[in-house]
Amino acid sequence: MIIARPVELLQSTVILWSGWRIALFVFITGVLTAFGQAPFHFLPLMFITFPVIVFALDGAAPDVSKPGLRSYAPAFWRGWLFGFGYFVGGIWCMGSAFLVNPDRLALLFPLGGLGLYVFLAFFFPFGRFLSPLFCPAG
DSSP: OTTHHHHHHHHHHHHHOOTHHHHHHHHHHHHHHHTTSTTTOOGGGHHHHHHHHHHHHHTSOOOTTSOGGGGGHHHHHHHHHHHHHHHHHHSHHHHHGGGSSHHHHGGGHIIIIIHHHHHHTTHHHHHHHHHHHHSOOO
């Protein structure tokens, strides 16, 4: 297949990344995913970015040497960074509303803009924790 080889190469590359490379990669992937929705409606981009985040989460297998939920920390942060990038790229207009009247509302931008993105980004890693219930290994 024409598409199979590049996808396998991307998958094997993304699974092996760690540290700042994967953090920056999943954040940018989240931002690009937002372009698949209004006002851009570039839907084909989402057919690329969602499999990429699945590859990134596959590379964050639980570390059984760490106790409890700490073993899921890499998957949690990859999911959170994807969600943060997605909401920064997708609902930036909510934060920019505080800059219409900057004399009175600019101080609320960190809370209403960035604070909202930080909070909403937690939904993505929780979905990662629930995914083994619906798609068991093997």
